[in-house]
Amino acid sequence: QAKEPWWKQAVIYQIYPKSFQDTNGDGIGDLQGIIKRLDYLQGLGIDAIWLCPVYKSPGVDNGYDIADYEAIDPQYGSMADMDELIREAKKRGIRIVMDLVVNHTSDQHPWFIEAREHPDSPEHDYYVWADKANGLRSMFSGSAWEYDEQLGQYYLHLFAKQQPDLNWKNPALRRKVYDLMNFWIDKGIGGFRMDVIELIGKQPEKEITANGPKLHEYLQEMHRETFGDLDFLTVGETWGATLDNAPLYSDPDRKELSMVFQFEFTELDTQKGKEKWDTRQLDYGELKAVLAKWQRLDFKHSWNSLFWNNHDLPRIVSRFGDDGQYRERSAKMLAILLHGLRGTPYIYQGEEIGMTNCPVSSIDEVEDIEARRMYQERLAQGSRKEDLIKAINARGRDNARTPMQWDGSASAGFTTGQPWLAVNPNCREINVAQALEDPDSIYYFYKKLIALRHQERILTDGSFELLETADGVMAYRRENAADKWLIVCNLTGKEQQVSLPDKVKEVLLANVPVPEDLGRAVLPAYGAFIARLEK
Numbered sequence: 001q002a003k004e005p006w007w008k009q010a011v012i013y014q015i016y017p018k019s020f021q022d023t024n025g026d027g028i029g030d031l032q033g034i035i036k037r038l039d040y041l042q043g044l045g046i047d048a049i050w051l052c053p054v055y056k057s058p059g060v061d062n063g064y065d066i067a068d069y070e071a072i073d074p075q076y077g078s079m080a081d082m083d084e085l086i087r088e089a090k091k092r093g094i095r096i097v098m099d100l101v102v103n104h105t106s107d108q109h110p111w112f113i114e115a116r117e118h119p120d121s122p123e124h125d126y127y128v129w130a131d132k133a134n135g136l137r138s139m140f141s142g143s144a145w146e147y148d149e150q151l152g153q154y155y156l157h158l159f160a161k162q163q164p165d166l167n168w169k170n171p172a173l174r175r176k177v178y179d180l181m182n183f184w185i186d187k188g189i190g191g192f193r194m195d196v197i198e199l200i201g202k203q204p205e206k207e208i209t210a211n212g213p214k215l216h217e218y219l220q221e222m223h224r225e226t227f228g229d230l231d232f233l234t235v236g237e238t239w240g241a242t243l244d245n246a247p248l249y250s251d252p253d254r255k256e257l258s259m260v261f262q263f264e265f266t267e268l269d270t271q272k273g274k275e276k277w278d279t280r281q282l283d284y285g286e287l288k289a290v291l292a293k294w295q296r297l298d299f300k301h302s303w304n305s306l307f308w309n310n311h312d313l314p315r316i317v318s319r320f321g322d323d324g325q326y327r328e329r330s331a332k333m334l335a336i337l338l339h340g341l342r343g344t345p346y347i348y349q350g351e352e353i354g355m356t357n358c359p360v361s362s363i364d365e366v367e368d369i370e371a372r373r374m375y376q377e378r379l380a381q382g383s384r385k386e387d388l389i390k391a392i393n394a395r396g397r398d399n400a401r402t403p404m405q406w407d408g409s410a411s412a413g414f415t416t417g418q419p420w421l422a423v424n425p426n427c428r429e430i431n432v433a434q435a436l437e438d439p440d441s442i443y444y445f446y447k448k449l450i451a452l453r454h455q456e457r458i459l460t461d462g463s464f465e466l467l468e469t470a471d472g473v474m475a476y477r478r479e480n481a482a483d484k485w486l487i488v489c490n491l492t493g494k495e496q497q498v499s500l501p502d503k504v505k506e507v508l509l510a511n512v513p514v515p516e517d518l519g520r521a522v523l524p525a526y527g528a529f530i531a532r533l534e535k
């Protein structure tokens with residue numbers, strides 16, 4: 001039997017480099033900062049770092065607009081720093097997973113500059129042009145088509161207009177992408193997180209963006225031409241993933257990707273058919289149903305990723321937990337809920353200390369292009385400023401991007417200078433230094449969950465069974481040939497009645513005392529535990 005790939009029993013930590021650790025006082029995180037914090041990450045126990053883009057970029061979308069795939073942006077350091085990071089991480093058993101952004105480039109990429117200047121150049125066809133604009137919209141508001149006066153043609157940009165879309169129909173462009181991937185593979189990285197990869201098979205003339213007809217053909221070609229023979233982690237960002245199409249990406253026999261990120265839970269507190277800014281109350285029953293549904297994947301022919309947070313999403317403790325009175329307890333509950341499931345867990349920087357959203361009171365405090373564009377568009381359409389700020393505070397991407405809180409000083413130990421985005425003032429109470437000193441901290445909870453993932457096969461290969469409970473409680477069993485576990489979580493800020501037939505043999509982790517008799521128990525607000533049962 002073939003050896004299991006390393007990423008099935010791994011936990012990945014996501015770093016947003018601009019906000020992780022500054023070392024030269026310019027207020028911007030850098031590669032030396034990550035190197036400085038590797039011991040901290042090793043202490044936490046993670047297996048790999050997903051590093052958000054550090055390539056040369058004008059920074060219109062914080063690095064998701066790349067001008068040179070084979071150079072490091074000077075604000076983050078040099079290629080020598082990058083090589084050092086890969087080397088130093090490897091010494092600590094940590095792999096580096098690079099962010100691969102190849103649905104689009106920056107408008108400052110030499111390919112696009114050439115494409116615009118010389119319509120006869122090969123580079124022209126690396127991008128998507130049209131004589132007329134159709135109804136496609138940019139994810140960052142407005143039309144997805146930008147008119148180029150000189151050429152008398154429109155180019156496609158599914159994101160900002162400074163992020164022109166690449167034309168994957170062009171084989172020479174695909175070759176260029178495989179070459180740049182191999183450049184990074186040769187440096188000894190451990191994987192790629194593939195930005196909006198579901199869009200590369202787009203057919204803009206038919207207004208098809210995600211899941212175009214040639215998408216999987218391209219991914220199979222990519223697999224063959226790049227990482228196919230390596231023990232490599234590849235995770236696709238796929239907003240349109242379903243139970244039906246996830247196996248198309250992640251069935252090992254199809255030779256595409258290791259797994260995808262699916263985002264179904266992120267839609268549960270959004271009004272149906274509306275944009276993410278249009279919020280509604282979370283229905284706990286729906287949350288349970290979605291989490292349970294993704295556990296029904298055929299894990300022999302597919303794989304799942306587990307995450308609450310990333311650099312595009314609000315902080316989970318503020319979103320589904322309680323970032324006031326019950327911050328610690330609800331953060332631990334959400335950790336248990338997710339890390340008890342089957343799949344590969346991802347932790348976003350700061351999640352392990354329960355970092356919260358960071359409200360603003362005016363658009364001047366907002367850095368993110370997505371929120372700023374939405375604000376302008378909706379203001380022009382007659383929305384009220386207060387409502388837009390409220391929406392940004394609930395859903396804006398800056399919530400996740402405020403600097404990492406290392407200690408309780410004014411700039412949270414992130415920088416000695418002016419941070420590029422304001423530090424959350426709650427760094428006085430919520431910070432790494434405090435968490436390391438408190439044996440009951442959220443940090444040690446995450447550390448324990450990571451250790452369990454490494455030690456206990458059942459988390460990786462055990463079956464999943466959702467148990468009948470009140471809507472406000474999620475309880476499930478995991479079971480393999482050797483072992484049987486019970487996970488119970490009170491999702492709410494109120495006491496919940498629990499009635500389960502299970503007999504606990506050993507409590508593995510809990511954020512409240514575990515009731516003696518589960519047949520007739522009361523679980524306090526946000527109470528949660530993982531226990532081993534008699535087999």
Ligand code: TEU
Nearest residue numbers: 061064101139159195196239276312313
């Ligand atoms: O995100 C893809 C994407 O669709 C997001 O823009 C999403 O619509 C939004 O953030 C939800 O809040 C990826 C990256 O993760 C994101 O940071 C980039 O801005 C985007 O691609 C463009 O590269």
Ligand code: CA
Nearest residue numbers: 022024028030
């Ligand atoms: Ca810096």
